[in-house]
Amino acid sequence: MSAARAAAGDPAELGRRLRECDRGAAPAALNVIEDRSARGRERTRKLLAEVSPAALGGEAGAHLVGVTGPPGAGKSSLLSALVGRWRELGRTVAVLAVDPTSRRSGGSLLGDRARIEHDPRDDGVLIRSTAAGTRMGGLAPPTREAVQALAPAFDLVVVETVGVGQSETDVEEVTDTVAVVVQPASGDTLQFLKAGIMEVPDVLVVTKADLGEPALRARRDLESALRALGSRDTPVVSVSSVPPPSGIDDLVEALDAHRAAIDLPATRLRARRLTALADFLAERGEAGLRALGGRREAERFLDSLHPALDAAALVGALEERASEEGGG
Amino acid sequence: MRTYAGHSTAKESNELYRRNIEKGQTGLSIAFDLPTQTGYDPDDELARGEVGKVGVSIAHKGDMHTLLDGIPLQEMNTSMTINATAAWLLALYMTVGEENGIDTSVLQGTTQNDIIKEFLSRGTYAFPPGPSMRLIADMIAYTVDEVPKWNPINICSYHLQEAGATPVQEIAYALSTARAVLDQVRERVTEETFPRVFGRISFFVNAGIRFIEEHAKLRAMSQLWRELGRERYGVDDQRYLRFRYGVQVNSLGLTEQQPENNVIRIVLEALAVTLGRNVRARAIQLPAWNEALGLPRPWDQQWSLRIQQILALETDLLEYPDIFEGSKVMDGLAAELMEGARAEMAVVEEHGGAVKAVDYMKTQLVESHRERVARIERGEQKVVGQNVYTTAEPSPLQAGEDGGILTVDPEVERAQVEAVERWRAERDEAAVRAALAELRAAAENESLNVMPATLAAARAGATTGEWAGVLREVFGEYRAPTGVEGAAAIPDDEALHELREKVDRLSEALGRRVKILVGKPGLDGHSNGAEQIAVRARDAGMDVVYEGIRLTPSRIAATAVQEGVHVVGLSILSGSHRELIPEVLRELREAGADVPVVVGGIIPPADAERLMQAGVARVYTPKDFELTRIMGDIVDLVAEHHSAAATA
Ligand code: B12
Ligand SMILES: Nc1nc2c(ncn2[C@@H]2O[C@H](COP(=O)(O)OP(=O)(O)OP(=O)(O)O)[C@@H](O)[C@H]2O)c(=O)[nH]1
Ligand SMILES: [Mg+2]
Numbered sequence: 019m020s021a022a023r024a025a026a027g028d029p030a031e032l033g034r035r036l037r038e039c040d041r042g043a044a045p046a047a048l049n050v051i052e053d054r055s056a057r058g059r060e061r062t063r064k065l066l067a068e069v070s071p072a073a074l075g076g077e078a079g080a081h082l083v084g085v086t087g088p089p090g091a092g093k094s095s096l097l098s099a100l101v102g103r104w105r106e107l108g109r110t111v112a113v114l115a116v117d118p119t120s121r122r123s124g125g126s127l128l129g130d131r132a133r134i135e136h137d138p139r140d141d142g143v144l145i146r147s148t149a150a151g152t153r154m155g156g157l158a159p160p161t162r163e164a165v166q167a168l169a170p171a172f173d174l175v176v177v178e179t180v181g182v183g184q185s186e187t188d189v190e191e192v193t194d195t196v197a198v199v200v201q202p203a204s205g206d207t208l209q210f211l212k213a214g215i216m217e218v219p220d221v222l223v224v225t226k227a228d229l230g231e232p233a234l235r236a237r238r239d240l241e242s243a244l245r246a247l248g249s250r251d252t253p254v255v256s257v258s259s260v261p262p263p264s265g266i267d268d269l270v271e272a273l274d275a276h277r278a279a280i281d282l283p284a285t286r287l288r289a290r291r292l293t294a295l296a297d298f299l300a301e302r303g304e305a306g307l308r309a310l311g312g313r314r315e316a317e318r319f320l321d322s323l324h325p326a327l328d329a330a331a332l333v334g335a336l337e338e339r340a341s342e343e344g345g346g
Numbered sequence: 347m348r349t350y351a352g353h354s355t356a357k358e359s360n361e362l363y364r365r366n367i368e369k370g371q372t373g374l375s376i377a378f379d380l381p382t383q384t385g386y387d388p389d390d391e392l393a394r395g396e397v398g399k400v401g402v403s404i405a406h407k408g409d410m411h412t413l414l415d416g417i418p419l420q421e422m423n424t425s426m427t428i429n430a431t432a433a434w435l436l437a438l439y440m441t442v443g444e445e446n447g448i449d450t451s452v453l454q455g456t457t458q459n460d461i462i463k464e465f466l467s468r469g470t471y472a473f474p475p476g477p478s479m480r481l482i483a484d485m486i487a488y489t490v491d492e493v494p495k496w497n498p499i500n501i502c503s504y505h506l507q508e509a510g511a512t513p514v515q516e517i518a519y520a521l522s523t524a525r526a527v528l529d530q531v532r533e534r535v536t537e538e539t540f541p542r543v544f545g546r547i548s549f550f551v552n553a554g555i556r557f558i559e560e561h562a563k564l565r566a567m568s569q570l571w572r573e574l575g576r577e578r579y580g581v582d583d584q585r586y587l588r589f590r591y592g593v594q595v596n597s598l599g600l601t602e603q604q605p606e607n608n609v610i611r612i613v614l615e616a617l618a619v620t621l622g623r624n625v626r627a628r629a630i631q632l633p634a635w636n637e638a639l640g641l642p643r644p645w646d647q648q649w650s651l652r653i654q655q656i657l658a659l660e661t662d663l664l665e666y667p668d669i670f671e672g673s674k675v676m677d678g679l680a681a682e683l684m685e686g687a688r689a690e691m692a693v694v695e696e697h698g699g700a701v702k703a704v705d706y707m708k709t710q711l712v713e714s715h716r717e718r719v720a721r722i723e724r725g726e727q728k729v730v731g732q733n734v735y736t737t738a739e740p741s742p743l744q745a746g747e748d749g750g751i752l753t754v755d756p757e758v759e760r761a762q763v764e765a766v767e768r769w770r771a772e773r774d775e776a777a778v779r780a781a782l783a784e785l786r787a788a789a790e791n792e793s794l795n796v797m798p799a800t801l802a803a804a805r806a807g808a809t810t811g812e813w814a815g816v817l818r819e820v821f822g823e824y825r826a827p828t829g830v831e832g833a834a835a836i837p838d839d840e841a842l843h844e845l846r847e848k849v850d851r852l853s854e855a856l857g858r859r860v861k862i863l864v865g866k867p868g869l870d871g872h873s874n875g876a877e878q879i880a881v882r883a884r885d886a887g888m889d890v891v892y893e894g895i896r897l898t899p900s901r902i903a904a905t906a907v908q909e910g911v912h913v914v915g916l917s918i919l920s921g922s923h924r925e926l927i928p929e930v931l932r933e934l935r936e937a938g939a940d941v942p943v944v945v946g947g948i949i950p951p952a953d954a955e956r957l958m959q960a961g962v963a964r965v966y967t968p969k970d971f972e973l974t975r976i977m978g979d980i981v982d983l984v985a986e987h988h989s990a991a992a993t994a
Pocket of ligand 1: 377378380401427446466467468469470504505508509597598599600636637638639640641642719828865869870872873874875876878879888914915916917918919920921922944945946947948966967968969970971972973976
């Protein structure tokens with residue numbers, strides 16, 4: 019649906035439809051969420067209010083999964099195989115694919131989608147590509163909000179992003195489970211892990227198992243690095259995404275196991291608060307943060323608010339607070 | 347000489363062949379329609395609008411019998427433009443021979459069968475790279491003993507230049523492909539057979555308008571081929587080391603504007619492959635003056651044939667030994683190209699050889715083409731009639747009622763759909779099932795050759811779609827890389843700068859960045875235009891969704907909705923726009939997408955008008971070569987649509 023048509027749709031209605039698992043409302047809802055104009059922000063607030071934990075009567079049931087890793091590691095191809103498997107299991111999936119933006123033109127070629135095979139007639143799969151925007155790294159605010167909006171309507175909401183710099187941390191903030199994807203013979207991830215530059219992910223995936231020996235070696239190296247770091251429990255799954263795929267069931271299992279083990283309400287609450295902060299920061303910049311008394315202070319303030327508030331309401335609270343502080 | 351024009355049913359093609367044979371022709375050239383080339387039956391959803399369009403539809407051995415009825419196959423040299431489904435079409439051809447009582451070991455001909463260039467340029471692939479290469483190796487290993495006079499593969503550099511390759515890339519990627527094929531076949535044949543296999547490999551090359559350099563390219567290629575044979579494969583028999591090639595001259599540079607000028611281009615390009623005897627082409631195909639308008643009519647083809655005949659019979663071209671022997675300039679040019687090609691081949695090897703380097707090579711091609719397009723747009727590369735000397739008298743060649751091109755009867759598709767349904771109903775179903783099960787078993791077992799099972803399926807009466815369907819199930823499906831993501835941004839100029847500001851302003855008004863979907867409905871593999879449009883849209887500052895070629899209308903509509911795009915741009919060059927564009931429009935409407943749709947490609951003026959009436963907002967053709975201007979147009983269209991919707 020075009021922006022114009024979606025603008026005619028009532029955002030609260032879209033939110034209500036998502037709450038009732040009407041997946042047909044998702045594209046129009048995303049059009050609203052991606053709208054960065056003041057009017058768009060206002061409409062997004064109305065939409066998100068309808069899918070807040072308060073409105074839902076608890077946390078959304080979806081499993082929120084982040085898939086990240088270096089460029090070309092095989093993330094989208096893996097998702098192609100995973101989406102197929104999840105659909106066979108009867109689970110509905112939304113994929114939010116984030117592609118890099120050209121710094122020169124501000125435009126983007128959104129290429130992940132082309133790699134994720136799916137039946138266009140199957141309404142149990144939604145793929146939405148978004149541009150990372152010109153800010154380096156980091157998830158664009160719409161992606162964070164999109165995760166929350168889609169969570170009531172799909173069994174899985176997956177965010178694919180290029181794992182360089184900030185975005186890795188950002189994905190970790192908004193999802194329940196993060197899978198870091200690496201390809202054989204790419205030493206960077208191993209080095210980052212060892213050096214503690216990168217946090218230990220929930221699941222590590224080594225792709226291109228069909229290449230044989232190099233893939234096996236990569237897996238062994240990662241496992242020994244994890245042992246050295248004391249993270250014996252982090253699963254390392256080896257997959258091949260080219261037909262015939264392999265390892266996909268193991269990965270599905272590893273992701274499910276992680277989801278079963280976490281404290282869901284705490285994870286989601288943290289995600290909403292950090293999303294609110296990121297959104298506030300994107301709108302108001304460092305000056306806005308200073309008005310709140312710095313990041314630490316802002317987080318403390320957020321922690322004091324009611325846990326059932328949605329991200330948009332939290333942004334509202336932050337803004338109010340900032341103008342109070344600024345005025346006082 | 348291309349013979350696909352108009353003879354879209356097996357029966358009509360057969361009549362044409364017979365007329366030509368009566369005139370003394372001993373060669374058959376078979377062009378298949380896109381469903382046959384990609385392994386779909388005429389009644390498949392993906393075949394819509396394409397049946398019988400750019401060649402003949404062959405769904406089973408019955409069609410092949412009709413096509414070859416009354417033709418003495420043992421006396422023919424048959425060339426088939428077929429790749430992904432080559433094993434199948436050869437099996438059908440052999441089966442017809444067999445059933446007509448001919449010893450199939452005497453059959454002569456060529457199957458194109460170069461799958462790498464399908465991934466890189468031509469687009470009629472069916473299976474992933476690995477299994478596709480295995481099919482080729484199986485076929486080569488089978489024919490070298492069973493059908494020894496068959497050329498099982500023709501390595502194509504032609505299509506690479508048509509996708510934008512520079513001479514160095516053309517040489518390097520074709521020879522890298524040859525190397526990948528030979529490496530694989532070496533494992534499947536005995537050591538003493540191998541030199542013969544090497545000797546059976548032939549090439550299909552291109553010759554562009556810079557005809558001196560193009561001639562040097564052929565000298566370079568021929569030398570590198572010998573080198574490869576001797577050094578890598580230890581072949582030393584001179585007979586086997588000869589670089590054998592056929593040519594089709596460049597068509598990418600043929601223009602829609604002042605199309606009569608194309609004849610002059612074609613003549614010059616023909617010189618590139620005929621001037622020096624040492625590397626003279628064995629066979630030449632020339633496109634027609636109306637290449638960029640649509641399919642050539644018999645008269646247009648005849649005009650091109652006359653070019654060859656005049657060159658051969660009136661000029662003194664064929665009277666001398668190699669006229670460049672000892673030329674420092676020519677040797678220098680060839681040496682330069684060889685050096686470049688060796689370096690580029692080394693890069694391909696670093697990627698693990700041609701099969702693994704498909705992504706890399708595709709990206710390089712899109713990049714080279716992007717540069718070519720930009721040079722023409724900026725006027726740095728002169729094209730007479732297009733960016734210089736553009737005012738012209740009206741052309742009488744296009745004044746006729748047909749607009750100077752050939753059109754295909756849309757009834758062909760319906761008839762062929764009914765025919766295949768009848769065929770399936772009347773054959774021995776159990777025999778077909780058994781043969782397909784055997785095929786599956788052979789495909790699953792790497793150590794078996796799929797040719798015997800393929801022949802058995804052909805004899806039993808299986809269809810093209812069934813043969814390919816079984817292999818798709820075993821091998822998996824594949825979508826080739828688009829190559830667009832790696833294309834560099836074009837250098838800024840004033841027009842682009844203004845365009846970006848316009849995009850930024852509109853994005854601001856929309857609340858989010860202008861987003862465009864570039865879609866390729868149907869089986870059409872012509873991706874150049876869509877790729878360049880996608881890359882330029884990005885450079886103009888838009889968010890661009892491009893999923894590559896061969897999409898169903900329903901997938902395009904679903905993508906448009908899911909992605910929330912502001913405009914849909916469709917590209918069709920294969921002639922199926924009349925069927926497919928209205929279908930995309932309908933699917934979009936049904937999906938509730940209220941977005942403007944623009945169309946580009948080979949769209950004759952009368953069709954353009956019809957499409958606009960059906961709801962298409964703009965139609966672009968090859969004459970619209972200024973991409974920045976097209977983009978500006980599209981931005982205006984989105985802005986109009988947006989403000990109309992806002993005030994409605
Ligand atoms: C290059 C080419 C090829 C290449 C394609 C490489 C590739 N990856 O694209 C190769 C060699 C592989 C090829 C193969 C074939 N080709 Co061809 N090919 C051409 C050729 C010479 C040029 C097309 C081109 O790339 N132009 C350059 C690009 C940049 O221009 P463009 O696509 O026209 O795009 C411009 C505009 O049209 C417009 N535009 C296009 N799309 C879009 C989309 C949007 C959104 C917008 C806004 C604008 C826009 O803007 C662009 C900018 O200028 C044309 C004839 C010609 N001179 O036009 C024949 C032509 C298209 N081919 C033809 C045929 C028959 C074939 C084959 C079937 C031949 C065969 N039997 O094997 C195969 C089929 C392959 C397949 N799978 O479909 C016919 C089609 C006939 C018809 N329509 O009835 C043509 C017209 C030649 C002819 N006269 O016979 N071909
Ligand atoms: N052999 C092999 N190749 C793979 C596999 N998975 C992906 N690839 C190839 O690796 C390349 C990159 O794959 P993508 O899935 O696009 O990787 P990505 O991580 O999503 O890439 P970006 O989104 O661009 O960062 C492509 O050429 C794939 O075909 C695999 O399991 N085996
Ligand atoms: Mg990706």
